[in-house]
Amino acid sequence: xxxxxxxxxxxxxxxxxxxxxxxxxxxxxxxxxxxxxxxxxxxxxxxxxxxxxxxxxxxxxxxxxxxxxxxxxxxxxxxxxxxxxxxxxxxxxxxxxxxxxxx
Amino acid sequence: xxxxxxxxxxxxxxxxxxxxxxxxxxxxxxxxxxxxxxxxxxxxxxxxxxxxxxxxxxxxxxxxxxxxxxxxxxxxxxxxxxxxxxxxxxxxxxxxxxxxxxxxxxxxxxxxxxxxxxxxxxxxxxxxxxxxxxxxxxxxxxxxxxxxxxxxxxxxxxxxxxxxxxxxxxxxxxxxxxxxxxxxxxxxxxxxxxxxx
Amino acid sequence: xxxxxxxxxxxxxxxxxxxxxxxxxxxxxxxxxxxxxxxxxxxxxxxxxxxxxxxxxxxxxxxxxxxxxxxxxxxxxxxxxxxxxxxxxxxxxxxxxxxx
Numbered sequence: 129x130x131x132x133x134x135x136x137x138x139x140x141x142x143x144x145x146x147x148x149x150x151x152x153x154x155x156x157x158x159x160x161x162x163x164x165x166x167x168x169x170x171x172x173x174x175x176x177x178x179x180x181x182x183x184x185x186x187x188x189x190x191x192x193x194x195x196x197x198x199x200x201x202x203x204x205x206x207x208x209x210x211x212x213x214x215x216x217x218x219x220x221x222x223x224x225x226x227x228x229x230x231x
Numbered sequence: 232x233x234x235x236x237x238x239x240x241x242x243x244x245x246x247x248x249x250x251x252x253x254x255x256x257x258x259x260x261x262x263x264x265x266x267x268x269x270x271x272x273x274x275x276x277x278x279x280x281x282x283x284x285x286x287x288x289x290x291x292x293x294x295x296x297x298x299x300x301x302x303x304x305x306x307x308x309x310x311x312x313x314x315x316x317x318x319x320x321x322x323x324x325x326x327x328x329x330x331x332x333x334x335x336x337x338x339x340x341x342x343x344x345x346x347x348x349x350x351x352x353x354x355x356x357x358x359x360x361x362x363x364x365x366x367x368x369x370x371x372x373x374x375x376x377x378x379x380x381x382x383x384x385x386x387x388x389x390x391x392x393x394x395x396x397x398x399x400x401x402x403x404x405x406x407x408x409x410x411x412x413x414x415x416x417x418x419x420x421x422x423x424x425x426x427x428x
Numbered sequence: 429x430x431x432x433x434x435x436x437x438x439x440x441x442x443x444x445x446x447x448x449x450x451x452x453x454x455x456x457x458x459x460x461x462x463x464x465x466x467x468x469x470x471x472x473x474x475x476x477x478x479x480x481x482x483x484x485x486x487x488x489x490x491x492x493x494x495x496x497x498x499x500x501x502x503x504x505x506x507x508x509x510x511x512x513x514x515x516x517x518x519x520x521x522x523x524x525x526x527x528x
Contacts, residue, residue: 147347148348334457
């Protein structure tokens with residue numbers, strides 16, 4: 129089945145010359161990917177990241193921002209590799225949310 | 232893909248912070264390493280490609296080496312490219328090249344930095360392989376009919392950069408002045424460089 | 429990656445090749461739009477670990493030869509409305525190619 133990401137040749141809208149400035153957290157997503165995939169750590173292959181992005185549903189793929197997809201895929205890969213657990217990630221996310229609410 | 236942050240932006244921003252914190256607690260990365268990566272990526276820009284282009288315009292032997300092996304040619308100018316395998320494709324009076332990654336967003340980021348948002352968009356990735364001249368026109372670039380257009384889809388391990396045509400009216404210009412003419416979009420191939428004078 | 433660890437290259441520059449028409453699940457770097465189409469080998473890029481295996485954190489060895497294949501736009505897209513001589517070049521791994 130043709131993947132949602134495999135879009136070459138499909139109809140789509142006009143190209144808008146969008147020059148979005150990346151936010152601090154987006155740059156840190158990029159940095160995490162670079163660090164985790166570096167040969168000395170080898171905790172993630174670029175193709176694992178891509179596989180986890182490609183398995184997003186079509187709706188999520190188009191709705192999510194670029195670094196949102198990356199962050200989703202980094203977390204998935206780290207869970208699949210056994211580097212982090214769902215439980216510890218869930219707890220840290222709850223801590224972040226509590227911090228956001230206080231801020 | 233929408234350029235504006237979606238409703239879930241806060242969720243993934245928090246997830247970034249959460250994962251970074253877990254990786255630090257586990258001793259896998261340090262905060263300083265993350266910051267160094269951010270700074271290194273911020274420092275990469277199309278100006279590095281522009282420097283290579285200007286050298287190639289001035290030095291035919293360098294140009295030949297650049298077309299034979301892009302990464303080595305970058306390193307020759309002291310530009311660090313890490314694992315990047317760069318292919319430089321040359322625009323001529325008869326051939327114009329344009330770069331895309333239809334499957335994701337592959338880009339010579341180790342040399343040029345993070346690609347622009349539009350390069351990753353559904354509109355660009357879908358259409359530039361099928362209606363490239365129409366897409367170029369949306370960027371204000373109209374190619375003469377006698378110029379062959381080649382679209383390069385970066386699907387695997389190689390990354391691409393365009394060597395634009397040297398604008399007319401620049402005879403005798405030094406490399407720094409030439410490099411200042413080169414735009415990011417001309418290195419991707421959605422723009423051509425205007426003649427001078 | 430040493431040459432010993434790579435599948436030997438079967439095609440040479442100028443050879444006509446057809447991209448296999450296949451639809452496996454998983455992570456594949458052969459775009460849908462070129463599957464089943466005939467193109468010409470433009471260059472051999474080297475041999476690289478197979479991304480279909482790397483995607484599952486397996487070694488992807490032996491390495492697969494990777495080619496740049498040039499397709500004539502009008503052959504890829506029967507309704508291509510721009511210039512007949514235009515081309516699309518795609519990197520394709522050898523296991524996706526057969527002689528045409």
